[in-house]
Amino acid sequence: MRTFSSNSSTRLQRNARQRIVRVAVALALALASCAGTGATAGVPETAAPRISLESFRTSDGVELPMRDWLPAEEPRAVILALHGFGDYSASFARPAEYWAEHGVATFAFDQRGFGGAPHTFQWAGVAAMSADARQAVHALRSTYPGIPLYLLGESMGGALAIATTTGPDPAEADGTVLVSPAVWEHDMLGTIERSALWVTNLTMPDLWLEPPRGLVIHPSDNVAMLRGLSRDSLVQKGARAGTTFGLMDLMDRAGEAVSRLTKPTLVLFGAHEEVLPPDAVSMLLGRLPAANVRVAVYPNGYHMLLRDLDGDVVSRDILTWVLDRGEALPSGDECKGPAAGSAPCRKGG
DSSP states (O other): OOOOOHHHHHHHHHTHHHHHIIIIIHHHTHHHHTOOOOSSTTOOOOSOOEEOSSEEEOTTSOEEEEEEEOOSSSOSEEEEEEOOTTOOGGGGHHHHHHHHHTTEEEEEEOOTTSTTSSSTTOOOOHHHHHHHHHHHHHHHHHHSTTSOEEEEEETHHHHHHHHHHHSSSOOOOSEEEEESOOOOOGGGSOHHHHHHHHHHHHHOTTOEEOOOTTOOOOSOSOHHHHHHHHHOTTSOSOEEHHHHHHHHHHHHHHHHHGGGOOSOEEEEEETTOOSSOHHHHHHHHHHSOSTTEEEEEETTOOSSGGGSTTHHHHHHHHHHHHHOTTSOOTTOOBOOSSSTTSGGGSTTO
């Protein structure tokens, strides 16, 4: 086992912020740049999960803010949407209003540690977050029996959707929609960077990280939307080191689990993806199973596909797939080729 002298350990800690920023903050703080862990895991269950008008009550009694967008009549399909890192449930308002107009109900809750949920800025852990998603799916399944139900995840939510549908107790969804899923394995980091991230989480989990000066990331071409996020008090503008480490753990697990996706899955990326490293996107596409998976890459798309200037194009594709998975995507941007990881599906392809 490698050991560090006191001087090298001090130097490593002193440079930890800079090292982590290079390899993790580009993703973890994408929203901020554009405009202790396990705090709740392991709490014993006390009651059945319940969805009310404005909240989702988990089995361990935590109240998570819930939003819904409902059609006028009984829904033709139901979507449970999982938001990205630093974001919260209101992020789905634009596509969800469109889907509701066409008969699809959308539900989204603020995940633990984000938005208006308890334990702000704390990382709840993959187990607790996945349990919340599974319980919400189960509650919606009970509320809308016999109606197709899909789990949609954006960015971090996409990684969580993968983890939630491939584990030993997978969510009861009929399919999964992955919008710019954040999958980035630890092996893609250098040895020094991995060590810095591990040491910082171990010794300084509350170290506050902010976007570094000079970091230029374009998560979307919708400048007005990005400015609105910068003024939204519920959008987190930074993160604790321990939370960043937790995000990396989630992305690592999702990367390992991608090949075990079995339910019908729609995977969507933008050709102008700048938040996720190109190697991470290529890795995910290359590991997707050939069966039951369709992939689209949007030539004008960025990371925040549903809120880009062309976000309505993406929303329409998702609506079409949810209502009839045999239909061609209206955009015509679906990848062609014998496998999801073939060249036309790679970034910019």
